[in-house]
Amino acid sequence: MSTLEIRDLHVSIETDQGVKQILRGVDLTIKQGEIHAIMGPNGSGKSTLAYTIAGHPRYTVDSGSITLDGEDVLEMSIDERAKAGLFLAMQYPVEIPGVTVSNFLRTAKTAIDGEAPALRGWIKELRGSMEAMRMDTSFAERNVNEGFSGGEKKRHEIVQLELLKPRIAVLDETDSGLDVDALKVVSEGVNRVKEQTGLGVLLITHYTRILRYIHPDFVHVFVDGRVAEEGGAELAERLENEGYDRYLTGSTVG
Amino acid sequence: MSSTIETEKPDTDKTLAPGAGAHSHGADDVPVQTRSERFASAVHGDFPEVTGRELEWRLTPVEKIRDLIDGELDGGRFPAVVSEAAGVTTEWIGRDDARIGSAGLAEERAAANAWSSFQEALAVTLTAEEFTEVVIDRTGEDRAPRAAHTILTAGANARGIVVIDNRGSARLSENVEVVLGDGAHLTVVSLQEWDDESVHLSSQFARIGRDAVLKHVVVSLGGAIVRVNPSAHLAEQGATGELLGLYFSDAGQHLEQRVYVNHDAPNTVSRVTYKGALNGEGARTVWVGDVLIGRTAPGTDSYEQNRNLVLSDGTRADSIPNLEIETGDIAGAGHASATGRFDDEQLFYLRSRGIPEQEARRLVVLGFLLEVVQKIGQPELETRLLAAIEAELAAVAVV
Numbered sequence A: 001m002s003t004l005e006i007r008d009l010h011v012s013i014e015t016d017q018g019v020k021q022i023l024r025g026v027d028l029t030i031k032q033g034e035i036h037a038i039m040g041p042n043g044s045g046k047s048t049l050a051y052t053i054a055g056h057p058r059y060t061v062d063s064g065s066i067t068l069d070g071e072d073v074l075e076m077s078i079d080e081r082a083k084a085g086l087f088l089a090m091q092y093p094v095e096i097p098g099v100t101v102s103n104f105l106r107t108a109k110t111a112i113d114g115e116a117p118a119l120r121g122w123i124k125e126l127r128g129s130m131e132a133m134r135m136d137t138s139f140a141e142r143n144v145n146e147g148f149s150g151g152e153k154k155r156h157e158i159v160q161l162e163l164l165k166p167r168i169a170v171l172d173e174t175d176s177g178l179d180v181d182a183l184k185v186v187s188e189g190v191n192r193v194k195e196q197t198g199l200g201v202l203l204i205t206h207y208t209r210i211l212r213y214i215h216p217d218f219v220h221v222f223v224d225g226r227v228a229e230e231g232g233a234e235l236a237e238r239l240e241n242e243g244y245d246r247y248l249t250g251s252t253v254g
Numbered sequence B: 001m002s003s004t005i006e007t008e009k010p011d012t013d014k015t016l017a018p019g020a021g022a023h024s025h026g027a028d029d030v031p032v033q034t035r036s037e038r039f040a041s042a043v044h045g046d047f048p049e050v051t052g053r054e055l056e057w058r059l060t061p062v063e064k065i066r067d068l069i070d071g072e073l074d075g076g077r078f079p080a081v082v083s084e085a086a087g088v089t090t091e092w093i094g095r096d097d098a099r100i101g102s103a104g105l106a107e108e109r110a111a112a113n114a115w116s117s118f119q120e121a122l123a124v125t126l127t128a129e130e131f132t133e134v135v136i137d138r139t140g141e142d143r144a145p146r147a148a149h150t151i152l153t154a155g156a157n158a159r160g161i162v163v164i165d166n167r168g169s170a171r172l173s174e175n176v177e178v179v180l181g182d183g184a185h186l187t188v189v190s191l192q193e194w195d196d197e198s199v200h201l202s203s204q205f206a207r208i209g210r211d212a213v214l215k216h217v218v219v220s221l222g223g224a225i226v227r228v229n230p231s232a233h234l235a236e237q238g239a240t241g242e243l244l245g246l247y248f249s250d251a252g253q254h255l256e257q258r259v260y261v262n263h264d265a266p267n268t269v270s271r272v273t274y275k276g277a278l279n280g281e282g283a284r285t286v287w288v289g290d291v292l293i294g295r296t297a298p299g300t301d302s303y304e305q306n307r308n309l310v311l312s313d314g315t316r317a318d319s320i321p322n323l324e325i326e327t328g329d330i331a332g333a334g335h336a337s338a339t340g341r342f343d344d345e346q347l348f349y350l351r352s353r354g355i356p357e358q359e360a361r362r363l364v365v366l367g368f369l370l371e372v373v374q375k376i377g378q379p380e381l382e383t384r385l386l387a388a389i390e391a392e393l394a395a396v397a398v399v
């Protein structure tokens, strides 16, 4: 059972106007098998948290810690984090010209497992995962995310989640841009992976709709670079009705 | 601008804006009004001495190639083994053969020096309407300055591919003429995999007949200084020219290509796609793409692009597209030029899936160059080029 622990995390970025503080003391603990939802206003730093966990070079950790089972994640390179069992489904998946989905996925799988997957089993697994996500298998021969619709890109992220079998996954607005059916398909995918592998999930979202399919054990309200309140699934309902106003008094966001 | 470019401190990511300084550089420039009025001759002495400040030479390390520009060249047969195939004739022809000069004439002094010096030309002629493959294996044996002349002809409706496979050692200045009869479909690949010390200057002129299609591919990987200047004269109605290029410049390597497309008949089509990678101190590339859409060419459809991927510090890529349009009636004309570093977001995405940095870079560069490789349309050659690019990439250090 793995545990991702984030302690008093402070993160800033370089901008043209100078250094900008974004995360101001984030505390979060995610255990395998748990679903955590993070909700919060635009610009509050949710994607920053997600990218910082994954190791994006744009973000500077000023203080605090991230550990996975006691191991210092901040010391790990981007790919080492993935090998350690962390996964980020991105809000804006990147297009990679000239690299086919099938080549990309096989290379990633080989890197994560430390050995190439047996060919026949792998092809079956890839097909099965794409079909489950209602992606035509012709996508395997297309270039990574190139010309994919917004929703197709998100489904492709979950195909990767299913194939790479991480221990903790951060899903950054995976539900945005999905139609009603795709939302169900994607949610089922996440739940299936969780059942099979005991995945822990940090689900960043603006909408409670996805939480009807992926039931959160915890909901965190993220405001101005830190967790402002924590609760159970009922907190999400309340946020949907009341918005973030009562957290915002006295601070400016965005 | 100093006269010896190679002594300039290399800039990183240097991209010249479209047409930047194209007609205004240096006091000694020949005042060329349009590309079509550029002086052409087969005689070395007809061209003025090269100072290195000319439009045509200012980006080339001329001091290192004086012997090829002005020196005496050995005009004997350059080693060439031509594969045999049905419907293909191969012969060495004399200087007075009528075919010589049928696709064009030299436009600068080094090409003219080669033209003045060669004793016999290698003529390869394709006549079969069935697709025919020809490989001209040219393995250079020494570094004596040499001249060569080659004429590739595809008769009316002939189809095929000719690969000029350059390896070994050479100091070579040459002209390659390509003649496409009406309705011919010909692919010409000029593959430069010379050794590290070699120097190669090649002017390649194509004349494309009615409804004929030329695919011309320049692949420059090996050699100290390689300058290949392909031009395509879309001379008859409905002619098409697809000009592709692929280059990978390592430390200290100068790879140059000056492309010229001359739309000179109605409803002609051209596509120019050149892609290059640069890695290592002093890696240098030059791409110039001149497209002329003449008054004689209504209905022209033209697009040219050059993209360079910079893999390390200390490199310099010049990329200069020039579009001249003399008619108002065109179907389309555009150009694009970009020189950039690795896309950090692409690297991050791949690495966030566990792919190590070196492997991620390899995938991105291969992906970038693959677009051109895949357009060649000859599977064995594509496989070989992939392996050659992989070998180049093996030398790329993690920065």
Ligand SMILES: Nc1ncnc2c1ncn2[C@@H]1O[C@H](COP(=O)(O)OP(=O)(O)OP(=O)(O)O)[C@@H](O)[C@H]1O
Pocket (backbone or CB within 6 Å): A013, A014, A015, A016, A020, A022, A040, A041, A042, A043, A044, A045, A046, A047, A048, A049, A091, A254
């Ligand atoms: N390169 C940058 N330059 C300036 N500001 C930046 C830059 N990158 C991020 N920011 C700022 O950092 C803050 C946090 O951004 P982040 O993307 O983490 O927000 P978010 O909570 O994910 O928002 P959303 O709900 O809209 O996805 C925002 O105010 C954003 O404008």
Ligand SMILES: [Mg+2]
Pocket (backbone or CB within 6 Å): A046, A047, A048, A091, A172, A173
């Ligand atoms: Mg976000």
